[in-house]
Amino acid sequence: MRKTVIVVSVVLAFVLGSLSPALVSAQKNMNSTFGAMSSAQKMEKKKTLYQRLGGRKAIEAVIDEFVNIVAADTRINKFFADTAGDPKRLKKFKEHLFKQICEATGGRCKYKGKNMKEAHMGMGITEADFNALVEDLVKALDKFNVGETEKNELLGALGPMKGDIVEK
Ligand code: HEM
Numbered sequence: 001m002r003k004t005v006i007v008v009s010v011v012l013a014f015v016l017g018s019l020s021p022a023l024v025s026a027q028k029n030m031n032s033t034f035g036a037m038s039s040a041q042k043m044e045k046k047k048t049l050y051q052r053l054g055g056r057k058a059i060e061a062v063i064d065e066f067v068n069i070v071a072a073d074t075r076i077n078k079f080f081a082d083t084a085g086d087p088k089r090l091k092k093f094k095e096h097l098f099k100q101i102c103e104a105t106g107g108r109c110k111y112k113g114k115n116m117k118e119a120h121m122g123m124g125i126t127e128a129d130f131n132a133l134v135e136d137l138v139k140a141l142d143k144f145n146v147g148e149t150e151k152n153e154l155l156g157a158l159g160p161m162k163g164d165i166v167e168k
Helices: 004-031 039-046 055-071 076-082 087-104 116-121 127-143 149-165
Strands: none
Touching: 004 076, 055 076, 055 087, 055 127, 076 087, 087 149, 127 149
């Protein structure tokens, strides 16, 4: 009887021992398929939002598109009539927007324009105006197929500025 127990134990230990590497690798595959982050996903996550958005050229392309959409948006384009009518002023505005987005998303830029309170003071911007502008920004981001994660992170970085921009 004792001999049988020993033999069974040895056989069991052998079977389990040879199974375990297969189990570990199956577990790894399941992790990457069902939720746990693969190393490629971890590397992507380590990149700044600025990098994930595609850096300067990609962000400038979104800003150009955004400004065109705003200029055609009759809900809010009255605010930008003077800006749109003056190429130098429009260029400066786009530069300021870029620097601000760059800084807010972890790029190596320093925004040196007015703070949001000063920049929008006296314009009488309402919450509806603010939401319309955010909607236009989303349209521009969608045009360039910016991913949901990056889109939400960018909106999350700009959202807190609302309190300084909306006056009514
Ligand atoms: C999160 C939302 C917003 C951000 C990040 C933002 C950002 C900026 C920045 C960086 C400037 C330039 C400031 C400077 O020249 O020093 C600016 C100016 C301006 N913003 Fe906004 N803004 C936002 C919302 C709005 C809204 C909702 C409106 C109106 C509907 C608006 C209208 C303007 C106008 C008219 C200017 C002046 C443009 C010029 O210099 O000619 N902004 N904004």
